[in-house]
Amino acid sequence: MSAELMISARGVRKSFGEVEAVRGIDVSVQRGEAFGFLGPNGAGKSSTMRMISAVSPVSAGELRILGLDPATDGPEIRARIGVCPQEDTLDTELNVRENLYVYGRYFGLPRREVRARVDELLEFAQLTEKATTVVDHLSGGMKRRLTIARSLINRPEILILDEPTTGLDPQARHVIWDRLFRLKQQGVTLILTTHYMDEAEQLTDRLVVMDKGRIAAEGSPLGLIEQFSTREVAELRFGVGQHEALAEQVRDLAKRVEVLPDRLLMYSDDGESVVAGVHERGLTPLVTLVRRATLEDVFLRLTGRTLVD
DSSP: OOOOOEEEEEEEEEEEETTEEEEEEEEEEEEEEEEEOOOOOOOHHHHHHHTTTSSSSSSSSEETTTTTHHHHHHHHHHEEEEEOOOOOOTTTTTTTHHHHHHHHHHOOOOOOHHHHHHHHHHTTTTOOGGSSGGGGGGGGHHHHHHHHHHTTTTSSSSEEEEEETTTHHHHHHHHHHHHHHHHTTOOOOEEEEESOOHHHHHSSSSEEETTTTTTEEEOHHHHHHHSSSEEEEEEESTTTTTTTHHHHHHHHSSSSEETTTEEEEEEOHHHHHHHHHHHHHOOOOOOEEEEOHHHHHHHHHHHHOOOOO
């Protein structure tokens, strides 16, 4: 990974009237890095991404993209980055090839260069056989791959992805992950937001956990899990309304216990031992699951909320 700084934010804030969506964040991203913003709706992720995309001005602080100031160098920045929005904004009346070609012409690229680039991206997105298919007839996963391909038409140095796999089935998500991993191998810097813990763990080298406009923690996925959680989690489901009272009876069996509306989360380095201890006390959960800790556990520890709240 190069030491070249692609994004530098120092004390960046974003306000909408009296509402402060981003409350002074510091972020640095190097060339070739995959960097993630993790958090629930309202955490400030999308506002941050729009500032990084040079389409929304910074309210306070200092932001540099590719060493440039988006306040004065917005057009140059936008010519060198790609943006894949959360919602597909494809022209549904055009076919796949036409969507890529028209978008390439927006960048002022010569026709011959655009045609060659379209062929490359069709192959990259595994859409060559669908080149003449009208967008309305594509599956959700194909539309998402086309949106990502379209954002690459100008060979961007930074690719910004807002919730790249929301609404897709597991198979389609894995295809997207593979395409993004290949881009990273080619040296493209990836910036993404996601609600999905497994997506963040699979794709990012580093990430920040955001909550209420601030950064609650920063690090690698594994580093954050090791810092803020135990190795394993025992999930125990009892009858409706019983979890709060039962938590007091088993709290000493784990390093930490979280009470959610529908289950208890018991954190330890040996989940099976925790479950055995619960049974020894005469308690029988309706459902028992022992799993490894995830980034959602990190977020719950830091904010008291799950990622989908």
